[in-house]
Amino acid sequence: MLTLEKRPQPSQFWSYAAPLVAVVLTMIAGAALFATLGTPPIEALSKIFWEPLFGKFNFFYLPQLLVKGAPLVAIALGLSLGFKAGIWNIGAEGQYIIGALCGAAVGLAFYPMEARWLIFPLMLIAGAFGGFAWAMIPGILRVKFNTNEILVSLMLVYVAEQLLASMALGLMKNPEGMGFPGSRNLSQYASSSSWIDQGYGMHWGVVIALIAVIFAYILFSKHILGFQIKLAGQAPRAAAFSGVNPTRLVLFCLGTSGALAGLAGLTEVSGPSGLVSIDFNVGYGFTAIIVAFLGRLNPIGILLAGGLMALTYIGGDVAQSSLGLPGAAIQVFQGMLLFFLLAVDVLTNYRVRMARGATA
Amino acid sequence: MFGSIDPILLLASLMVAATPILLAAIGELVVERAGVLNLGVEGMMISGSVLGFVAAISTGNPWIGFLAAAVGGAGMALVFGILTQFLLSNQVATGLALTLFGLGLASLIGQGYLGVRAPAFPDWHIPLLGDIPVIGPIVFQHDPMVYVGLTIVAGVWWFLQKSRAGLVLRAVGENHEAAHALGYHVVRTRLLAIMFGGACAGLGGAYLSIVRVPTYADGLTAGAGWIALAIVVFASWKPLRLLLGAYLFGGVTVLQLNLQAAGLPLLSVLPWILVATGVIMALYKIALHRSISKSSAKAIGVTFGIAALVYFYGWMGWSFNDALWLSASPYIATIVVLVIMSAGGAPGSLGKTFHASR
The missing domain is CATH 1.20.1270 (Substrate Binding Domain Of Dnak; Chain:A; Domain 2)
Known part of the structure; x- marks a missing residue:
């Protein structure tokens, strides 16, 4: 009979190999899923993972990789801070929406003034602040009332969605939009567009995501705060004795992840999506949870995982248009990826042993 | 103060509005009393809603729909159980995975059934009790699932407080090391609890798509699974207080709908x-x-x-x-x-x- 034996130290090899094995297993299970749906499995997989990177139209898809990957990476980096410390912010989607709304409000308020040097930085500040403030609600409630931050941050996603709907149809509606729902197009208004070069998929969200990767890397490898975050997650009692301030840690982790999600939302709404509409958010806040775990809560890992997840979004679209693969199949695919990762991860912390006779 | 709102109708629809959350929450309560935190309630609920709906449509029998939803919910929960109990994965992460997976699965299965109406699931007019003025229409004239939910709550209360197996389950939840040392099967107990929780969440989801709405749409549960988790906290992990929490919440839902309409x-x-x-x-x-x-x-x-x-x-x-x-x-x-x-x-x-x- 097989039993598990706890490793004295987590395995280095498996902590790198587990995500790769999980991806391979997901591809196999995904192929089975696609076959059940009546799509040729190998062709579907090649449409998802090969076509956007090396296919004939990759000049069109590669910029999309930046566009879709940037918000995922930025949000996942923020989430990883908290996840490491056992602080579960799963309402990034709400912080993303509120950041976008606050930033867009600034941009729309200044329309049609031409002063990019003033307006765009103000929008960035407003976006970061919006996400930060929205994440502070679960943060302060946890610190002051010991309220569960998982449930509060998630409830606030639904509140944010209601707020977004009301804004897109009400206050922020385009007065010249001939009755169509949605705001003015921020990406076409020179002072508020987050595009740097649309042809390459470069916008300020990409820049912010890359800067965040560098900062997160330095935080975890060089800074005492990064050490405290890891300590609080792995050994809460030791952290308490060594003088880690839990209040500060909760507020820092939630606030930072909220601000990053808010920035991601703002750069999305003023760039790729262009305008505040009811459904401009497509669930990056939730997919980023998968990205954070797939990247092992490590900044470089998250960068790679974000790229891979962006690829599944783009490839999913390709497979949808060319093979008729339902869009929801990609969502199932992404969910399976997290399942397999969590399953394979057992090998990082445990060793499989043959046990004779004795039962656990 | 409430003008045109009929209080009897309000209280009656409160019981219906509370039922899906009550079902999901009572299942999660048992899971948490066994020491397991399953954050996948939302995912199991929406999967239950689509599976139950499809089964009810294709057989024409809502009861088969509820059965399919319960089995489907339990099956999804089993995945969570295997991951957390045998492969020792983090419960928070696995629960989130279950929710993300469930939302995708539901919209994949449900895409062919959008806009279809569920087969009728008639109300029971309980003889004698249903004829009592005021109380009759509020409490005794609902569809059978309302009473199934109440029966489950009563059953769980009895199980946890009065039965030996319930005592073992609570011991496992309070201190798994001690329970293990006493020779109780921690993993087996937890797996059964997790599957019960999944079945209840599935039923709650199916109640939404078959009775309450009654049609399937993406994102139908709209956070009901998460609210169920919150109600378990509200109830301090006690079944009878859970009933109160679910009805309070049902009250808020019904009241806001009525206020919007009025x-x-x-x-x-x-x-x-x-x-x-x-x-x-x-x-x-x-x-x-x-x-x-x-x-x-x-x-x-x-x-x-x-x-x-x-x-x-x-x-x-x-x-x-x-x-x-x-x-x-x-x-x-x-x-x-x-x-x-x-x-x-x-x-x-x-x-x-x-x-x-x-």
Whole structure:
């Protein structure tokens, strides 16, 4: 009979190999899923993972990789801070929406003034602040009332969605939009567009995501705060004795992840999506949870995982248009990826042993 | 104050509105009493709603739909169980994975069934009891699933408090090391609890798609699974208090729908609802503990403060978006409840991974 034996130290090899094995297993299970749906499995997989990177139209898809990957990476980096410390912010989607709304409000308020040097930085500040403030609600409630931050941050996603709907149809509606729902197009208004070069998929969200990767890397490898975050997650009692301030840690982790999600939302709404509409958010806040775990809560890992997840979004679209693969199949695919990762991860912390006779 | 709203109808629809959350929450309560935190309730619920709906449509029999939903929910929960109990994965992460997976799966299966109407599931008019004036229409004229839900709650209460197996389950949840040392099967107990929780969540989801809505749409559950998790905290992990929590929540939902339909200005009602909430909470705390802890006193104070602010805002005649705040009210109410009820009482081993090293 097989039993598990706890490793004295987590395995280095498996902590790198587990995500790769999980991806391979997901591809196999995904192929089975696609076959059940009546799509040729190998062709579907090649449409998802090969076509956007090396296919004939990759000049069109590669910029999309930046566009879709940037918000995922930025949000996942923020989430990883908290996840490491056992602080579960799963309402990034709400912080993303509120950041976008606050930033867009600034941009729309200044329309049609031409002063990019003033307006765009103000929008960035407003976006970061919006996400930060929205994440502070679960943060302060946890610190002051010991309220569960998982449930509060998630409830606030639904509140944010209601707020977004009301804004897109009400206050922020385009007065010249001939009755169509949605705001003015921020990406076409020179002072508020987050595009740097649309042809390459470069916008300020990409820049912010890359800067965040560098900062997160330095935080975890060089800074005492990064050490405290890891300590609080792995050994809460030791952290308490060594003088880690839990209040500060909760507020820092939630606030930072909220601000990053808010920035991601703002750069999305003023760039790729262009305008505040009811459904401009497509669930990056939730997919980023998968990205954070797939990247092992490590900044470089998250960068790679974000790229891979962006690829599944783009490839999913390709497979949808060319093979008729339902869009929801990609969502199932992404969910399976997290399942397999969590399953394979057992090998990082445990060793499989043959046990004779004795039962656990 | 509520003008055209009929209180009997309101209370009657409250029981229906509370049922899906009640079902999901009672399942999760058993899971958490066994020491497992399954955050996948939302995913299991929406999968149950689509599976139940499809089964009910293709057989024409809603009961088969409920059965399929329960089996499907339990199956999804089994995946969670295998991952957390045998492969020792983190329960929070695995629960989130279950929710993300379930949402995708539901919209994949449900895409061919959008806009279809579920087969009729007629109300029971219970003879004699149903004829009692006032109480009859409120309590005894509902569809059978309302009573199935109440029966499950009563059954869980009996199981946890009066049966030996329930005692073992609670022991496993309070201290899995000790339970293991006494020779109880921690993993087996937890797996069964997890599957029961999944079946209940599936039933709750199917109740939404077959009875309450009654059709399937993407995102149909709209956070009901998460609210169920919050209600378990609210109930301090006790079945009978869970009933109260689910009905309170059902009340908020029904009230906001009625207020939206009646077109009453929310600002004139909201301060009083908040004041009533604060008073109820204070009385509830006193009834439970004969005193109010400092943190709950603070929370109740904050509730009164917000009531005063809202009253002031309305008094000033500033603009206010009724539809927005009414639609958001169930979620905000959940947060308020979580803040006021952040009391202890959680099972000792909740959320911790169990690995029998010896």
